Amino acid sequence: MTDDLAVATARLTKRFGSQTAVDAIDLAVPRGAVYGFLGPNGSGKTTTIRMLLGLVTPDSGDRRLLGGSMPGAAGEVLPRVGALIEGPAFHPYLSGRANLARVDAADRTAPPRSASSRIDAALDRVGLLNAAGKRFRAYSLGMRQRLAIAAALLMPRELLVLDEPTNGLDPQGTREVRHLVAGLAAEGSTVLVSSHLLSEVDQMCTHVGVMHVGKLVAQGSVDELRGGGAARVRVRTSRPGPAAEVLAELGLEAVRTERDGVTADLLGVDAEKVVPALVHAGVPVLGFAVETPSLEDFYVSLTGEGFDVSG
Numbered sequence: 001m002t003d004d005l006a007v008a009t010a011r012l013t014k015r016f017g018s019q020t021a022v023d024a025i026d027l028a029v030p031r032g033a034v035y036g037f038l039g040p041n042g043s044g045k046t047t048t049i050r051m052l053l054g055l056v057t058p059d060s061g062d063r064r065l066l067g068g069s070m071p072g073a074a075g076e077v078l079p080r081v082g083a084l085i086e087g088p089a090f091h092p093y094l095s096g097r098a099n100l101a102r103v104d105a106a107d108r109t110a111p112p113r114s115a116s117s118r119i120d121a122a123l124d125r126v127g128l129l130n131a132a133g134k135r136f137r138a139y140s141l142g143m144r145q146r147l148a149i150a151a152a153l154l155m156p157r158e159l160l161v162l163d164e165p166t167n168g169l170d171p172q173g174t175r176e177v178r179h180l181v182a183g184l185a186a187e188g189s190t191v192l193v194s195s196h197l198l199s200e201v202d203q204m205c206t207h208v209g210v211m212h213v214g215k216l217v218a219q220g221s222v223d224e225l226r227g228g229g230a231a232r233v234r235v236r237t238s239r240p241g242p243a244a245e246v247l248a249e250l251g252l253e254a255v256r257t258e259r260d261g262v263t264a265d266l267l268g269v270d271a272e273k274v275v276p277a278l279v280h281a282g283v284p285v286l287g288f289a290v291e292t293p294s295l296e297d298f299y300v301s302l303t304g305e306g307f308d309v310s311g
């Protein structure tokens with residue numbers, strides 16, 4: 001495990017009774033990455049994050065945060081980490097602003113003199129400035145979630161660990177979280193963000209790790225996981241048969257004819273050559289598209305479409 005990784009684990013494992021909730025995972029989050037930690041409900045994301053932050057003791061394996069081995073390095077490392085984790089404890093009868101003041105006051109690294117400007121900046125960042133005076137117990141689920149994010153943003157952090165930050169947020173709020181994460185990354189923070197919906201994190205991640213029933217079943221940069229060369233062309237034509245022959249001659253593979261056209265894997269073939277070749281062979285082209293498999297397709301292929309929670 002090297003220190004150019006902001007988060008690194010080696011065969012990290014956690015069992016609850018007979019269930020292995022996290023099964024020997026090797027997480028590698030490069031510094032500067034926005035790492036989407038994906039997996040269906042119950043796949044072990046929160047348990048992993050709790051172990052990273054020293055809130056849960058693993059049964060076996062190692063974990064390093066910002067180069068420090070946990071839990072030994074907790075005192076040195078955790079002040080450089082901002083975290084949003086399920087069920088943050090806020091005081092129901094205090095306002096959002098007063099709750100943040102409590103969180104801020106508990107942080108020994110936060111200079112008290114600048115507390116109020118720091119708190120207002122965090123409230124502003126999550127769009128809660130106007131609701132800052134309202135009692136926490138009157139907050140909606142989305143407002144609570146925003147306050148929890150604000151608490152993680154009070155101080156600049158080298159690493160932010162956000163467990164399902166879009167939980168309970170409306171589409172607008174989800175989009176704002178995406179902007180927020182992009183902004184944090186641009187400021188130089190590494191971000192580890194969990195979600196069960198790839199579509200929520202797709203656009204903002206540089207790296208992705210996919211959990212499935214306690215195992216890390218895929219990990220890598222978004223480009224790697226998208227599989228670069230797997231683009232498919234789709235040709236719409238009234239003569240699928242001859243079109244398929246032309247594509248095969250050009251060197252495309254997995255050529256499939258359909259009622260109104262043909263699809264094929266482009267592989268190394270230059271997409272610009274396809275239509276001229278078809279036209280040259282007298283095949284009428286009614287439509288042409290190059291489709292790159294979405295990360296969503298890949299994710300679903302790993303974790304399945306099933307609705308039932310495993311375990």
Ligand SMILES: Nc1ncnc2c1ncn2[C@@H]1O[C@H](COP(=O)(O)OP(=O)(O)OP(=O)(O)O)[C@@H](O)[C@H]1O
Nearest residue numbers: 016021039040041042043044045046047048196311
């Ligand atoms: N304290 C606990 N005691 C017993 N089982 C637990 C405990 N915490 C988690 N589990 C189990 O471990 C598995 C993984 O749970 P975890 O909360 O890590 O999943 P998750 O990926 O965060 O799911 P979600 O997307 O729903 O938040 C689940 O089967 C869960 O029931």
Ligand SMILES: [Mg+2]
Nearest residue numbers: 045046047086
């Ligand atoms: Mg969870």
